[in-house]
Amino acid sequence: xxxxLSTFLISKREILKELVTDxxxxxxxxxxxxxxxxxxTYSVSxxxxxxxxxNWGERGFVIRVYNxxxxxxxxxxxxxxxxxxxxxxKSIVKNDLELLVKSGTxxxxxxxxxxxxxxxxxxxxxxxxxxxxxxxxxLSKMTELMNIGLTKSKDFIDFRVNFEEVKISKVFIxxxxxxxxxxxxxxxxxxxIGNKAESGVKYDFRGLSGxxxxxxxxxxxxxxxxxxxxxIQLFDAKRIVPGDYEIICDPSVSGLIAHEAFGxxxxxxxxxxxxxxxxxxxxxxxxxxxxxxxxxxxxxxEVGTYLFDDEGTLGTDTLVIEKSxxxxxxxxxxxxxxxxxxxxxxxxxxxxxxxxxxxxxxTFFEPGEDSLEDMIKSVKKGYMLEGYFSGMEDPKNWGIxxxxxxxREIINGEFSGNIVSPILLTGYVPDLLKSVSMVSxxxxxxxxxxxxxxxxxxxxxxxxxxxxxxxxxxxG
Amino acid sequence: xxxxxELLNIKSNVDEYKxxxxxxxxxxxxxxxxxxxxxxxxxxxxxxxxxxRNFVENDIKFKGSSTTVIEPTMSMDEISKKIDTAALAASxxxxxxxxLVDPTNDVPTDLPSTFKEGNPIEHISNLxxxxxxxxxxxxxxxxxxxxxxxxxxxxxxxxxxxxxxxxVYDGEIELITEANGEKExxxxxxxxxxxxxxxxxxxxxxxxxLYKSMLRTKAVPISALKDIPVILxxxxxxxxxxxxxxxxxxxxxxxxxxxxxxxDMVQQGEIKGDLVTATLKPYIPNSSKSRSYDDDxxxxxxxxxxxxxxxxxxxxxxxxxxxxxxxxxxxxxxxxINCGSTSIDDLKKGPYLELLNFSDFQxxxxxxxxxxxIRLGIYFDGTLEIPVTLGSISGVAKDVEGxxxxxxxxxKLNSFIGPKFIKLNNISIAGN
Numbered sequence: 001x002x003x004x005l006s007t008f009l010i011s012k013r014e015i016l017k018e019l020v021t022d023x024x025x026x027x028x029x030x031x032x033x034x035x036x037x038x039x040x041t042y043s044v045s046x047x048x049x050x051x052x053x054x055n056w057g058e059r060g061f062v063i064r065v066y067n068x069x070x071x072x073x074x075x076x077x078x079x080x081x082x083x084x085x086x087x088x089x090k091s092i093v094k095n096d097l098e099l100l101v102k103s104g105t106x107x108x109x110x111x112x113x114x115x116x117x118x119x120x121x122x123x124x125x126x127x128x129x130x131x132x133x134x135x136x137x138x139l140s141k142m143t144e145l146m147n148i149g150l151t152k153s154k155d156f157i158d159f160r161v162n163f164e165e166v167k168i169s170k171v172f173i174x175x176x177x178x179x180x181x182x183x184x185x186x187x188x189x190x191x192x193i194g195n196k197a198e199s200g201v202k203y204d205f206r207g208l209s210g211x212x213x214x215x216x217x218x219x220x221x222x223x224x225x226x227x228x229x230x231x232i233q234l235f236d237a238k239r240i241v242p243g244d245y246e247i248i249c250d251p252s253v254s255g256l257i258a259h260e261a262f263g264x265x266x267x268x269x270x271x272x273x274x275x276x277x278x279x280x281x282x283x284x285x286x287x288x289x290x291x292x293x294x295x296x297x298x299x300x301x302e303v304g305t306y307l308f309d310d311e312g313t314l315g316t317d318t319l320v321i322e323k324s325x326x327x328x329x330x331x332x333x334x335x336x337x338x339x340x341x342x343x344x345x346x347x348x349x350x351x352x353x354x355x356x357x358x359x360x361x362x363t364f365f366e367p368g369e370d371s372l373e374d375m376i377k378s379v380k381k382g383y384m385l386e387g388y389f390s391g392m393e394d395p396k397n398w399g400i401x402x403x404x405x406x407x408r409e410i411i412n413g414e415f416s417g418n419i420v421s422p423i424l425l426t427g428y429v430p431d432l433l434k435s436v437s438m439v440s441x442x443x444x445x446x447x448x449x450x451x452x453x454x455x456x457x458x459x460x461x462x463x464x465x466x467x468x469x470x471x472x473x474x475x476g
Numbered sequence: 477x478x479x480x481x482e483l484l485n486i487k488s489n490v491d492e493y494k495x496x497x498x499x500x501x502x503x504x505x506x507x508x509x510x511x512x513x514x515x516x517x518x519x520x521x522x523x524x525x526x527x528x529r530n531f532v533e534n535d536i537k538f539k540g541s542s543t544t545v546i547e548p549t550m551s552m553d554e555i556s557k558k559i560d561t562a563a564l565a566a567s568x569x570x571x572x573x574x575x576l577v578d579p580t581n582d583v584p585t586d587l588p589s590t591f592k593e594g595n596p597i598e599h600i601s602n603l604x605x606x607x608x609x610x611x612x613x614x615x616x617x618x619x620x621x622x623x624x625x626x627x628x629x630x631x632x633x634x635x636x637x638x639x640x641x642x643x644v645y646d647g648e649i650e651l652i653t654e655a656n657g658e659k660e661x662x663x664x665x666x667x668x669x670x671x672x673x674x675x676x677x678x679x680x681x682x683x684x685x686l687y688k689s690m691l692r693t694k695a696v697p698i699s700a701l702k703d704i705p706v707i708l709x710x711x712x713x714x715x716x717x718x719x720x721x722x723x724x725x726x727x728x729x730x731x732x733x734x735x736x737x738x739x740d741m742v743q744q745g746e747i748k749g750d751l752v753t754a755t756l757k758p759y760i761p762n763s764s765k766s767r768s769y770d771d772d773x774x775x776x777x778x779x780x781x782x783x784x785x786x787x788x789x790x791x792x793x794x795x796x797x798x799x800x801x802x803x804x805x806x807x808x809x810x811x812x813i814n815c816g817s818t819s820i821d822d823l824k825k826g827p828y829l830e831l832l833n834f835s836d837f838q839x840x841x842x843x844x845x846x847x848x849x850i851r852l853g854i855y856f857d858g859t860l861e862i863p864v865t866l867g868s869i870s871g872v873a874k875d876v877e878g879x880x881x882x883x884x885x886x887x888k889l890n891s892f893i894g895p896k897f898i899k900l901n902n903i904s905i906a907g908n
Binding site: 049071203368456 | 502503504506513515516519526542543544545547548550562565566569570572595597599601605618650652658661667700730731732733735842843845848851865866867872874905907
């Protein structure tokens with residue numbers, strides 16, 4: 001089945017085109033992004049359940065105009081009076097900028113956007129329309145999963161099941177472009193929470209995501225044992241002795257490293273600000289020869305997939321690291337204009353209410369040629385790192401922080417049965433990536449259950465992943 | 477709005493409802509060094525409706541709810557369908573019964589802000605001048621910054637007659653400072669949140685960030701350290717104390733994640749150090765979280781929930797207060813933690829590691845696990861103060877809370893007032 005564009009956007013498309021045409025008489029460049037995203041979240045837990053519209057839901061518009069030096073934007077969500085919208089855009093450009101310039105503000109110069117004529121549309125596929133399934137059926141299935149989860153340990157105080165369905169509809173209209181896309185994705189999470197007197201509260205989660213419909217539920221049952229066993233193991237977890245260890249990262253941790261280390265590190269709006277060390281390393285070695293890394297709306301089929309970004313640039317597939325060499329950054333349109341590079345279609349907004357920045361989409365290390373068994377056997381003393389809670393980037397100075405759910409100790413090529421938690425993986429990114437000595441040939445795993453921020457804001461859906469990688473990591 | 481209320485009142489599938497209307501206008505500026513890269517503005521309205529269904533099964537009362545967003549561009553037909561869908565979903569949500577908030581005659585506190593009067597672009601222009609007036613000090617400079625002033629008009633209504641409104645100003649500056657060291661340039665990241673114009677505080681924050689940036693250029697990678705006293709500063713202090721607020725939350729008690737009972741000590745084991753005292757405050761000057769009502773329209777009043785580590789009462793919104801049979805505090809978003817009696821000079825006697833900036837200090841409020849990668853610290857080995865970087869700290873609250881010392885010096889960070897420093901003992905540091 002193909003996802004359909006929202007009837008609201010279809011019905012308003014001509015009015016929006018007229019708005020762009022009218023503003024174009026005054027401004028050399030005008031574009032409009034219209035968004036109508038619907039979604040619902042369902043949560044079931046032992047002590048209560050909830051249903052509500054997804055936080056990703058939005059319906060509104062953002063207009064961008066060339067103001068003679070750079071670009072001004074206006075976000076709004078009513079269409080009652082288009083004259084008000086036009087006047088507001090003119091006021092932002094003329095009155096506000098005039099006052100700022102009078103008060104001593106210098107305007108940074110940007111070239112005029114030069115677009116090619118383009119009309120395109122895009123619709124993702126799914127098997128079962130999740131919106132057609134009743135809330136009763138979804139909640140019933142989720143309650144069943146929760147009840148199975150709760151039987152896995154007498155020490156579980158809760159087993160939460162979350163499901164989210166989101167349908168994105170976007171139109172991008174400028175003088176030369178007329179683009180539309182509709183994308184359906186779903187995600188689920190299973191969170192086991194246990195409490196034992198001697199070890200306190202422990203929890204872990206497993207996520208499922210994808211450009212899927214209600215069929216995502218098919219995979220949920222298999223995750224119950226994984227997440228339950230993980231929490232049962234965490235009850236006996238010990239504190240790690242801080243130090244440098246041989247580590248094998250599972251695909252989720254590999255993906256987090258790819259994302260935090262060189263995903264954020266090559267966002268090219270940071271190049272414009274001189275905030276990314278990556279700029280000076282383009283064409284240079286930043287990792288071991290085992291490392292290939294990609295990002296792009298077309299690099300994978302996950303929650304970061306789209307036809308065009310929030311500035312109307314078509315999505316691409318960027319080989320960020322090619323056999324150890326930093327090959328390319330990822331950019332939004334305005335940064336590419338300023339840097340004189342070709343935009344990669346990575347200009348994304350948290351919502352129509354926010355500015356566009358260079359952002360990741362689907363980011364991962366490519367599979368290698370090693371077997372996972374050989375990787376484990378090769379470890380003298382180290383840990384298999386499994387699952388994570390968060391990560392933080394440092395594009396200027398290439399530090400990395402990953403909060404890892406747990407580590408399974410490996411001694412002389414075998415799991416000892418010891419578990420450590422919590423773990424912080426930190427260090428200098430090139431040291432970490434240059435130490436990558438093995439990459440598994442297991443299938444690429446992408447996961448898009450969470451969201452990515454830039455600093456502490458501007459959340460967007462991204463997917464990350466890879467296969468298993470072996471490296472040396474600082475754990476604390 | 478009148479049409480929506482009328483629609484809700486005539487629908488038989490809606491037992492009760494709550495409406496939260498937010499009308500937001502913003503002025504936003506984005507700078508790279510001293511040059512304006514982009515200016516933005518927005519005018520948006522959001523209407524969030526929660527539909528409640530009350531039902532009885534086996535003589536037990538339940539309440540189901542579902543929240544839906546009504547967009548200003550929706551037709552009445554669309555709105556009606558959204559309400560029906562939410563009402564149907566709510567009928568399958570089987571939660572323990574609770575009551576909605578009742579209206580009161582309490583008089584709300586006025587939330588003062590200079591931003592109320594005049595032109596927003598002039599206000600934001602003043603912020604720009606204040607920030608850049610402190611540029612280029614300590615061999616450090618401003619790399620880039622983003623300015624936001626949001627005016628939020630909030631109205632909260634429910635089917636029991638609550639109809640309250642207030643206006644809040646939510647200001648934010650994202651500040652990146654940079655300094656060139658001998659080998660490389662470094663940066664530090666700061667976020668300033670506020671609701672009023674305080675040029676002295678803004679200038680002081682910029683100055684402090686520039687100074688720390690300079691310090692980071694001189695920092696050396698930290699060595700692994702065992703059992704070193706650690707001094708947390710700034711936002712890490714606020715994050716650390718969030719553990720105790722969550723521990724005292726009625727929602728956590730109801731969900732059996734927290735088991736602390738009223739009268740219990742929130743710090744475990746023998747306590748030789750300072751005791752936590754926490755007061756929830758609806759209003760703190762210049763906090764973007766100050767308000768007289770929570771999201772349910774409940775009128776907020778100041779309350780001390782933890783006194784000398786003893787839990788006096790739970791932090792509870794109406795729903796969870798009903799579940800536990802206690803008086804609600806409402807969802808108060810500001811907190812004050814009492815300072816200690818030790819001066820920073822006394823905290824710094826003997827070797828210590830003072831942590832000035834993290835990549836992202838994290839306190840897991842469920843487990844008490846805390847930690848973060850160190851971007852900048854000062855290691856005092858007993859003789860010399862050495863700026864350090866990289867490495868990481870990690871620990872568990874229960875292992876350190878018996879021996880914490882809070883400074884008598886105070887800090888204010890938007891919605892938090894509390895000690896400027898916390899000293900934790902016996903922490904191990906991962907490093908070279």
